[in-house]
Amino acid sequence: MKSKIIVLISLFSLFFSGCGAGASSNAVRDYRLSVGTATMDDFTNLSSRILNRNRFVVDRVENRGTGAIIETKFEYPALSNEEVLAGFEEVRYRLTLEARMKGSGGEMYNIRSIVSSYGRYVGSSEWIEIQTSEESKKRIKAFSNELKTEFENRIRSF
Numbered sequence: 001m002k003s004k005i006i007v008l009i010s011l012f013s014l015f016f017s018g019c020g021a022g023a024s025s026n027a028v029r030d031y032r033l034s035v036g037t038a039t040m041d042d043f044t045n046l047s048s049r050i051l052n053r054n055r056f057v058v059d060r061v062e063n064r065g066t067g068a069i070i071e072t073k074f075e076y077p078a079l080s081n082e083e084v085l086a087g088f089e090e091v092r093y094r095l096t097l098e099a100r101m102k103g104s105g106g107e108m109y110n111i112r113s114i115v116s117s118y119g120r121y122v123g124s125s126e127w128i129e130i131q132t133s134e135e136s137k138k139r140i141k142a143f144s145n146e147l148k149t150e151f152e153n154r155i156r157s158f
Contacts, residue, residue, distance in 0.1 A: 033114075076090065
């Protein structure tokens with residue numbers, strides 16, 4: 001009887017320790033920010049205008065059945081102190097705007113800003129996914145607020 005309990009306890013401990021083993025390595029590192037709601041026409045037209053105004057260069061636009069994405073080219077900001085101390089030689093990030101159709105229909109879309117950041121260690125040629133720096137977050141937050149204001153002003157004008 002004692003051997004069965006020991007076997008069960010060891011199986012449970014192996015199961016629970018195995019469940020959390022890869023959790024930290026698969027953590028989402030993207031910085032995501034909800035912008036608001038807009039129609040698809042407003043999303044494509046206003047987003048392009050605000051991206052240009054903020055000096056983001058559009059790399060790709062993809063229309064999907066339930067929404068669309070606008071992906072920009074990589075930005076190469078100056079290194080922060082934390083990134084230098086971590087041993088990074090170069091960092092870059094990419095802004096993606098995503099429009100997803102709202103569940104209630106009505107041709108309205110939820111808009112999100114998604115930032116993916118990558119870093120390259122000194123002496124390495126491989127880019128790895130890293131946390132987005134505070135300076136980059138501030139820039140994206142300001143951009144998203146400007147875009148949200150444009151969406152709200154456009155909705156009120158009807």
